[in-house]
Amino acid sequence: MNKENTRILKGDICYSTDKNTLITVPDGYLICQNGLSAGVFPRLPKQYDGFPIEDYSGKLIVPGLVDLHIHAPQYAFRGFKMDLELLDWLNSSAFPEEARYEDTEYAKKAYTIFVQDLRKSVNTRACLFATLHLPATKILMELLEQSGLETFVGKVNMDRNCPGYLREATGDVSADTTIAWLEETAGIYSHVRPILTPRFIPACSDRLMERLNQIQKEWRLPIQSHLSENPEEISWVQKLAPQSRFYGDAYKRFGLFGGDVPTIMAHCVHCPPEEIRLMKEQGVYIAHCPQSNTNLTSGVAPVRLFLDQDMNVGLGSDIAGGTVLSIFRSMAEAIQVSKLRARLVDDRLKPITMEEAFFMGTKGGGSFFGKVGSFEEGYEIDAIVLDESRIPHPQELTVKERLERFLYLSGDDWILHKYVKGRRLF
Ligand code: GUN
Ligand code: FE
DSSP: OOSTTEEEEEEEEEEEEETTEEEEEEEEEEEEETTEEEEEESSOOGGGTTOOOEEEEEEEEEEOEEEEEEEGGGGGGTTSSTTSOHHHHIIIIIHHHHHGGGSHHHHHHHHHHHHHHHHHSSEEEEEEEOOSOHHHHHHHHHHHHHHTOEEEEEOEEOOSSSOGGGOOSSHHHHHHHHHHHHHHHTTTOSSEEEOBEEOOGGGOOHHHHHHHHHHHHHHTOOEEEEESOOHHHHHHHHHHOTTSSSHHHHHHTTTOSBTTBOEEEEEOOSOOHHHHHHHHHHTOEEEEOHHHHHHTTOOOOOHHHHHHTTOEEEEOOOBTTBOOOOHHHHHHHHHHHHHHHHHHTOTTSOOOOHHHHHHIIIIIHHGGGSSBSSOSTTOBOOEEEEOOTTSOOSSOOOHHHHHHHHHHHOOTTOEEEEEETTEEOO
């Protein structure tokens, strides 16, 4: 241990160890060595006497937040046409906007705004959808690399049931463009990794899915997509894939649903019991996106069921189904919609607690990236120092009370400092 590869952060520290346990250490010390946590201590251990300390006394320090599902090209039109359901919203809003990314000048402009905001936000990691365009996807990756955030980025695959202006001509064209994208970006980036991204079953032909299965095996890539988001979408999948027993089975048939393939499925609002069983068996990650599910009238995912079975669950902003980058906001909304669900749909599913929401937005989603989202020993240090200056309070609050208030009251960029994998971004 030496001073060069050690950082010590001092402040009011808060992190999850499991979904029910929030550790708070007021006025504590977070020790970081070679980018990894060496633990959190209420007093500075003797061996660090004389080491420099980054002193954030009186400020909250928590793990960086993880967005498991976000559409980068949709950032520019968040807040538009929020009175539509999924399929009408895609056709009238998402698809026309994504088509603009054919133009690399537009892509540069729009992705620069997006990445600047993401960099300033409380999130340190994200799994992103780009568009089907290869040059624009490379621009996004380049900007993200420069931002210092840790991300997975997917060039989107879509070769059917989409307007001609935003559709790849055939499954082979889509797959070959994906291979070209992987080859052209291989080994270039330290902080951006590729992820296979079939948009959803309605937009992907069987031929395309077969090819993606081969590409997955060759390149050993994770995958991300959408699952059981909206009733109309689900009936459409039943018609398009009559041999599949349920929506998730349509991915599983092509070897793209967990098991050896790290998989994120966004939404999972209307999963039948067999689908939930398969997700659990296969270790599929669920990206719960409460704000999007509200805006697009999708419904409320039964997150209590997922958590109680120790399934892999994280949170997603689903920009621009959701409008807010901050995963703190998704935590608050996960709690809020779970209460509505309990009252209006099924009171056997108890509302999500604050501990569970915080866990999902940090360690829960973070585990997709490895040992990420906590300050336990050996975890990669993503840390944010929060700015509470806009919400002064007349009483002394506990660390947990301050954190809880932050979930509900804070904006995207109420942050003073940000560390990713032990590196200080600002
Ligand atoms: N399903 C397929 N594409 C999309 C998308 O862009 N957003 C959401 N919310 N669901 C989708
Ligand atoms: Fe989405």
